[in-house]
Structures are given as structure tokens and as C-alpha cells.
Amino acid sequence: MEPLAAHPLKCSGPKVKIFAVLLSMVLCTMMLFLLQLKFLKPRINSFYAFEVKDAKGRTVSLEKFKGKVSLVVNVASDCQLTDRNYLALKELHKEFGPFHFSVLAFPCNQFGESEPRSSKEVESFARQNYGVTFPIFHKIKILGSEAEPAFRFLVDSSKKEPRWNFWKYLVNPEGQVVKFWRPEEPIEAIRPEIANLVGKLILKKREDL
Numbered sequence: 001m002e003p004l005a006a007h008p009l010k011c012s013g014p015k016v017k018i019f020a021v022l023l024s025m026v027l028c029t030m031m032l033f034l035l036q037l038k039f040l041k042p043r044i045n046s047f048y049a050f051e052v053k054d055a056k057g058r059t060v061s062l063e064k065f066k067g068k069v070s071l072v073v074n075v076a077s078d079c080q081l082t083d084r085n086y087l088a089l090k091e092l093h094k095e096f097g098p099f100h101f102s103v104l105a106f107p108c109n110q111f112g113e114s115e116p117r118s119s120k121e122v123e124s125f126a127r128q129n130y131g132v133t134f135p136i137f138h139k140i141k142i143l144g145s146e147a148e149p150a151f152r153f154l155v156d157s158s159k160k161e162p163r164w165n166f167w168k169y170l171v172n173p174e175g176q177v178v179k180f181w182r183p184e185e186p187i188e189a190i191r192p193e194i195a196n197l198v199g200k201l202i203l204k205k206r207e208d209l
Contacts, residue, residue: 050153055119062150069171071171073168077115079165111164119138165183166183
């Protein structure tokens with residue numbers, strides 16, 4: 001019997017090389033797609049899409065404020081602007097809230113270290129000294145790599161980063177920033193803008209009935 005000859009396999013030709021190249025391209029494409037799914041997060045376009053923590057450290061979805069007008073403020077207890085601003089915020093919240101408008105306060109200690117208290121202490125301080133009823137959240141960072149994402153959204157949207165305590169960002173019912181104010185600006189400059197948005201919101205609700 002004739003011994004088996006070592007014939008070269010037909011599958012080692014050019015067609016196999018082409019197939020291997022195509023397979024590699026497909027695999028690379030799939031890997032890139034999976035990496036995009038893992039690392040590329042969809043762009044968030046609403047302040048109300050974020051979650052934050054309340055003064056007791058519990059997670060709160062800002063979705064609960066969607067459909068309202070919000071004035072978001074970085075607050076501090078030991079600042080030369082504390083009295084004036086807390087009283088103004090209380091007045092605005094009382095005048096326009098709580099069904100169509102809310103002040104949302106975020107304590108921060110990055111400006112002159114003027115908020116040394118814990119989140120619970122800040123809440124107690126504001127309630128006892130100024131009688132505020134608006135939400136006071138967990139103490140956050142606004143500047144740097146550890147900045148709170150929800151507040152970073154306000155900064156990026158307005159292109160204005162706070163330089164001191166009590167910067168104010170006006171957020172419409174859909175969650176977009178429409179205006180901002182520096183801490184020294186008077187309540188008289190803020191009230192008409194809030195009234196305008198709240199008025200439009202009330203009118204829209206009536207039309208939807």
C-alpha cells in the first residue's frame with residue numbers, strides 16, 4: 001500500500017488569509033462597540049436627571065422637583081453674606097413655593113472654609129436661625145475633580161463657576177439653567193425672573209387641564 005503523502009492542505013491558501021483578516025476586523029469592531037457601551041455615558045441634559053444625598057445622607061432623586069422652577073444655591077453658615085441671603089431665600093420660597101417653586105440649598109466649605117458644620121448641623125442651623133423650610137442637602141464640593149455631578153451640570157450649563165458662597169442658578173421645569181446670580185445681587189433682581197417662569201408654568205398647567 002502506498003504510504004500517505006504529506007499533501008499540503010488546500011485551506012492554507014489566500015482565501016483563508018482573507019477570511020482571517022475579515023474575522024479580525026469584525027472582532028475589533030465588536031470590541032470597540034462594547035467599550036463604547038461601557039465607557040461612553042449618554043449626555044445628561046437635565047438637572048433633574050441626577051441623584052444627590054439629603055442632609056441625613058439618604059439618596060434623593062432630583063426627579064421629584066421636575067415640573068417646578070428651582071433656585072439652586074451653594075450655602076454657608078459662617079459667611080458675611082449668610083444672614084442676607086438666607087432671609088432672601090426664605091422670602092422667595094415663601095412667596096413662590098412650594099407647589100411651583102423651590103429653593104434647593106447645597107452646603108459647601110470650599111469658599112473661605114465658611115461651612116465647617118456637618119450636613120445635619122447645617123440643616124438645624126438654617127431651620128432654627130432663619131426658619132427656612134426649603135430642602136437642604138448633603139454638604140458637597142463644587143470645585144475640582146470631586147465636584148458634585150449635579151452642581152457641575154449647573155456650572156457647565158451656565159459657563160459660570162461659583163467664586164464664593166450663595167451663587168444662585170435658576171432652573172426651569174425641564175431642568176435647564178436659564179439664569180444665574182452672584183451672591184451680592186439683591187433679591188429685587190431675582191424675583192421678577194422667578195415670577196416670570198412660575199407664571200408661565202401656572203399658565204401651561206391651566207391650558208393642559
